Amino acid sequence: MPDPEVVAEEADIEKMNDYQLEHRETFSIVQTQFSVVSAAEKDRLKAMISDYLSFRDDITAFLSDYFGDVCTRKCYESRLSACCSREGIIAFFADMAVNVLVSPDEEISLLLAVLRKPNTGFKCIYLGEKGCMWRIKPIVCEMFLCDTAEAEVFGKRPEGRALWEELKKHKQQYLWPDRPVLFDMLEQYFIDAGHSSPLMYFHNSPGLLRVKRSGK
Ligand code: SF4
Known part of the structure; x- marks a missing residue:
């Protein structure tokens, strides 16, 4: 007699598209790996991403200050x-690794659901x-500003544009692999542990591999 839970899961998998399957698989890989590492190792990884998390706080503060009103009005209130x-x-694979590292298990279970x-x-x-x-x-979502919001906000507060450009430049310290960067390192960590995912763009995107090779 087949296990009803397994049958239900197989039926769900059949209904998922490639995007969902890749994301589900990647979240599962990350969750599984973090469930087997020691607490000390997890602390080491958290220390490794702490600077990036401060950067994310800076973006959140900037967006709330400059874009809070306009985005709430134009997008959230109107749904x-x-x-x-x-x-x-x-x-990116590292987006998922960072999110799993800082989220309670229940939140990741909701994403998987x-x-x-x-x-x-x-x-x-x-x-x-x-x-x-x-x-x-x-990070791509966090740093996306639509043209309408940008024009409205920076039209009234032009100094914000320079601050935004600074944040975009800062982002490259974690993502642009002309030198060792966090997003690449996190992928490597999981590769060394025997995992692979199509979302490991720092190891499978021709463009990013070219930057890694040429150093620019
Ligand atoms: S910010 Fe929007 S697009 Fe990005 S993951 Fe969240 S819901 Fe999806």
Whole structure:
């Protein structure tokens, strides 16, 4: 007699598209790996991402100060959430590793649960009732500003544009692999532990591999 839970899971998997499968598999890899490392090792990894988390706090503070009103009015109150379109984001492997590292297990279970449902709408599968379900959302999402919001905000407060450019430059310290960067290191950590994922772009994207090789 087949196990009903296994049958249900197999039925869910059949309904998932490639995007959902890749995300589900990657979250599972990260969760599994973190469940077998020691507390000391987890602390070491948390220390490794602490500078990046401070950077993310800086972005949050900037966005709240400059874009809080306009984004709330234009997107959240109208429920437009135009930034969060269906499968419109690139999530890096390291985005998931960072998010799992800082999130309680229940939050990752919720992400895995939404990934099992077919996404029939036009919005990102992670967009919940209260907004994005990630604790630390993918960097591409965090740094996306729509043209309308940018024009409205920087038109009134032009000094914000320079600050925003600074933040974009700062981001490269973690992502642009012309030198050892956090996002690449986190992938390598999991590769060394025997894992692989299609979201390991620092190890499988021709463009990023070229930057790594040439150093620019
Ligand atoms: S991951 Fe979160 S922020 Fe990014 S598109 Fe989806 S709901 Fe929006």
